Amino acid sequence: MRALAAEVSKLASLPAVWIAAAAGVLVPGVIAAITASSALGAITRGAGTTAGIDTGYQELAFGVVGAIILGVVAMSSEYFTDSAESGGGRQITTSLTAVPSRLRLLLAKTAAVAIASALLAVAASAVTMSVIRVVLGEHAPALGTGDVPRLAGVVCYWVYTALLAFGVTVLTRHGIVPLAVFVVNTSVVTVTYLLTKITPLANYLPDMAGVRMFIRELDDGTAGIGPLAGCLVMTGWVAALLVIAVVAFTRRDA
Template sequence: MSTASRVLNSEWTKITSVRSTLWTLVTALVVTVGLSALICGFTNAQWDQLSAQERATFDPTYISFSGMGLGQLAMIAFGVLVVSGEYSTGMIRSSLAAVPQRGVLMVCKVTVAVLLVLVVSMVISLSSFLVGQALLGEHRAQLGDPGVLRAVVGGGLYMTLMALFSMGLTFVLRSPLLAFAILMPFFFLVSNILGGVEATKKVAQYLPDQAGSRVMEVVATTGDRPYGPWGGIAIMLLWVAAALVAGYGVLRTRDA
């Protein structure tokens, strides 16, 4: 068995043997699907009270992903815990002693985590869509409608990239408390505030969450954005790449 294969097996064991990391994925599923279902059901019940403008711009696909704003916090937590767990317990010293090639260690850890998150994220995205559309009744969209499949697949990619970005930043910070203190308020509060203020709105649209979420829209309500659905994912990928490169730089140069 090659070194990479052994490290991959080791990283899989680390992730699956820690309950807290797995529970964050379960939480992401329950919160996202549950909140999306609640909002879709409420929207259908209140349809007659919507204005003509709201009905004309109504996006049944996007509203079925309403829970992702909160569910993504669980994905962020997963990314933070996967990396910071070794630093908080001191296991990182043993890991680096066993795998002195730090790049190999990081690539294997990221690969295992991303594959696991990708599967869960796709389940979350598809489940949110199916449950949400069922509750929207006659206002629902079909998976075969133009742009809908792209939005569902994009929703899974968005959640995956959120976890990956969190992993990269946590490699830089190496502290779960510091990572949570920066990531949670930023994506839950700061990004929304910046996006709602006219002076910072144009800058905020290039933040990873706001750019990436564009892929889940079928009826574009953000016409002032100079990029489309996949352009938003590309911007998010640049943020993720920057976080991972920075994380590798810190892992390579700092002691455990």
Template sequence: MSVSSSRKTTRILSAELDKLITMPLIWRTFVATFIINLVLTAAFTSASLQGAADTKSVLNIGLASMIYLQAGFIILGILATCSEYTGGQVQTTLTTIPWRGLQLISKHLALAVFTFPAALVITASGVLYTVLMMQDTVAGIGINTMIQTVVGAAGYLTVTTLLSAAVGALLRRTTPALVVLLGYYFIVSPLMSDFLPRVHNYFPDAAGAYMYMETFSNEVKVLTPMQGTGIAVGWTLIFMAIAIVFYRKRDA
């Protein structure tokens, strides 16, 4: 029974990963996000070359586009779960895979498998570009510091993508999900940081930022990287659990 269950899970995960990597919109989103991030990083780096910069500020410049970069990964997560509802493909999926909870969990796992390497490539390219362009103005950056920063940033983008996918599964429509999530990340969250800074630190985007900003930010640290990771992952798991409950109870 355990072998059969394990094989079933593996096959479902493989099927979800196959669906994900064969979606043209997913790859277009990834490529567009990669290009836009390099353009923004080049602009931030060019503007910063007017003065000297230390190691911490170089990492800060290399990840200055994160606030915009996360939009691409929000879109990626929403597309992963909402795309099947657009053309009614979800009916075929549920006919083939009737175990709804397992299917949605596998979709999120497949998304994580795809997203983390993609986020790693995008964040690393931005940081490396800045380091190469500013190598004459700063001392060498420790490889451990660079790796820790890039991995933390990629982890944050992955968690953001999974949370967005869960919200997409709840709303089932691309446009409402985009409005809700982009509205939160770019309007509500910045307002909360001004009016309720202490509370804001425990929301997914603010807490998740501690996954990578610890290595270079001069701001007072409210959370450690592990605490920030735990809170961001916790929010994601909550939304995933809610999405699974609704997914199992309502019609496709």
């Protein structure tokens, strides 16, 4: 527990983590305000009566960029080289001195990332859905018990995405490559989404499977993956990557 508490405290001390938190809350909130305003305009013109079933949820899919930054920085910060005045060392040396067991250290960091990304997802979901209701008013989709598993799916998706980014950073020991790859793939038209137009197997890539936990209308021409199947597929990807990351981290030099 002390190792976990130390990693949580370490995360909270990183400026980049607060940038990630701001991005995670503001990105989906701002996009939600824009799309809700557009939907309200269409409703006012008589082009519809309510917003789409995925209103708010689609915006939260883009907001996962905050979780990505969090997952990357949690590990890449360990490999930053201090200034010459500070000795020119790296945080990973201090971390391994405090927690000699590499497995325990990595498990503590994994748990800290999962907890932080879950809290960020909850905050982002609350803000985004509130924005939708403020802008659309009575035209906003009603939230009911059926939305509970969808919102849980959002949290799960954010946590899993943060862990994927974390695992890749463990392997690369550098944040630029995983950050660039993951952020680009959360743009309006993702690389993995384009791949689904080429082969249906792309639907089993982690992000495409994961969004099915909360997105109901996907224009990918398939209907074989439901929310539970999507969760299981993404769980498999995350578990496999973390196992590889653990093996690599425990066997190679720091």
